[in-house]
Amino acid sequence: MAVLTLSFQGIRNLASARLNLSPGVNVFYGDNGAGKTSVLEAIHLLAMARSFKLARTRTVVSHELEELLVTGELGDGSRLGVRRTQKGQVQIRLNGESLASLAQLVHLMPVQLIHSDSFALLEGSPGDRRQFLDWGVFHQTVAFHEDWQRLQKSLKNRNSLLRSGRIERSQLAVWEREYIEAAERIDGYRKQYLEGFVPCFHDVLNQLVSLPELRIHYYRGWDRQKPLNEVLEQQRDRDMKLGYTQSGPQRADMRIKVNKVNAADELSRGQQKLVVCALKIAQSLYLQRQQNQPTVFLIDDLPAELDHHHIQRLGALMETLQSQVFMTCVDPAPLKTFWKHPDQVRMFHVEHGEIGSEMAFGDP
Numbered sequence: 387m388a389v390l391t392l393s394f395q396g397i398r399n400l401a402s403a404r405l406n407l408s409p410g411v412n413v414f415y416g417d418n419g420a421g422k423t424s425v426l427e428a429i430h431l432l433a434m435a436r437s438f439k440l441a442r443t444r445t446v447v448s449h450e451l452e453e454l455l456v457t458g459e460l461g462d463g464s465r466l467g468v469r470r471t472q473k474g475q476v477q478i479r480l481n482g483e484s485l486a487s488l489a490q491l492v493h494l495m496p497v498q499l500i501h502s503d504s505f506a507l508l509e510g511s512p513g514d515r516r517q518f519l520d521w522g523v524f525h526q527t528v529a530f531h532e533d534w535q536r537l538q539k540s541l542k543n544r545n546s547l548l549r550s551g552r553i554e555r556s557q558l559a560v561w562e563r564e565y566i567e568a569a570e571r572i573d574g575y576r577k578q579y580l581e582g583f584v585p586c587f588h589d590v591l592n593q594l595v596s597l598p599e600l601r602i603h604y605y606r607g608w609d610r611q612k613p614l615n616e617v618l619e620q621q622r623d624r625d626m627k628l629g630y631t632q633s634g635p636q637r638a639d640m641r642i643k644v645n646k647v648n649a650a651d652e653l654s655r656g657q658q659k660l661v662v663c664a665l666k667i668a669q670s671l672y673l674q675r676q677q678n679q680p681t682v683f684l685i686d687d688l689p690a691e692l693d694h695h696h697i698q699r700l701g702a703l704m705e706t707l708q709s710q711v712f713m714t715c716v717d718p719a720p721l722k723t724f725w726k727h728p729d730q731v732r733m734f735h736v737e738h739g740e741i742g743s744e745m746a747f748g749d750p
């Protein structure tokens with residue numbers, strides 16, 4: 387859901403502000419250290435009650451203040467507010483009422499983030515790709531969250547039994563049954579999600595860059611040929627020595643390869659960025675088609691690594707999404723010329739933490 391007005395105070399170097407936003411594209415430009423990324427953090431805080439990374443969340447409250455406050459008026463007229471203290475206490479309110487869970491907040495305003503860490507989708511660990519995959523599954527399948535919690539609980543209990551060294555077979559059997567059931571359901575949700583998502587991804591990728599050899603391979607976290615109960619049985623002794631469970635959905639991966647080589651090892655930095663953008667855009671398009679739920683995009687330094695031609699392609703694609711987009715850049719020039727609907731684009735100049743008067747292209 388789009389944020390139509392955004393107010394914040396106590397975020398890093400940003401002066402308190404109230405911004406009228408476009409439901410389409412919003413560009414924040416300015417010099418290094420001006421506070422552009424901090425504006426994206428403000429929106430991320432509103433949507434997720436935290437910054438992009440745990441480490442960043444710890445430092446997000448301004449040095450001079452005890453707490454931060456971000457509030458927004460959303461497209462459906464509701465008012466959302468997030469307060470966070472230096473000590474990490476969080477309060478989330480929707481229309482004046484406290485929200486019971488973070489999951490409720492995350493469903494309200496799905497956010498896709500594209501920034502320098504997003505390259506981890508290609509060059510990072512399987513955990514980075516699982517997180518991406520599960521974002522889509524979480525929004526598509528209501529039951530996923532509950533099954534994920536069941537999986538975590540049974541896995542934790544199995545692992546602590548394995549570590550205790552005194553294995554009570556009947557107790558282990560109870561947790562293994564629970565673990566296998568949750569694992570198979572999660573694997574099923576992920577497979578079903580990828581069946582719809584992968585063609586959508588290739589469509590988007592083709593609009594950005596020609597990489598006909600690129601493929602996504604799903605690994606479910608245990609041997610494709612064997613049922614999980616058999617795998618657990620075979621690995622039990624080794625699992626005991628290691629003190630953890632080697633196989634299951636917590637080891638799944640979504641490998642992205644070009645000519646059978648990891649995309650991160652084959653593609654240029656710019657091509658990698660286009661693949662990352664295609665993955666995130668496709669995920670949002672797919673969510674939009676399946677659930678009629680638009681995503682908010684946060685793109686830090688959109689032009690970095692891209693030539694003018696690809697910036698234009700990406701901009702044109704962003705414009706066609708029914709999503710609200712926030713992007714930052716140092717030099718706004720490459721982002722000024724090509725919009726098909728300039729009345730939907732607003733530009734904000736950020737200077738020493740102050741957000742300058744906003745300008746829409748339609749303005750005189």
Ligand SMILES: Nc1ncnc2c1ncn2[C@@H]1O[C@H](COP(=O)(O)OP(=O)(O)OP(=O)(O)O)[C@@H](O)[C@H]1O
Pocket residue numbers: 397398399400416417418419420421422423424425445446447448449450714716
């Ligand atoms: N807790 C804090 N309190 C006050 N100022 C902070 C705090 N944390 C960071 N800063 C400062 O706030 C500024 C925020 O920078 P930000 O990352 O938003 O800049 P940017 O415009 O995105 O820059 P770049 O183009 O270099 O990425 C930096 O100058 C930083 O030193």
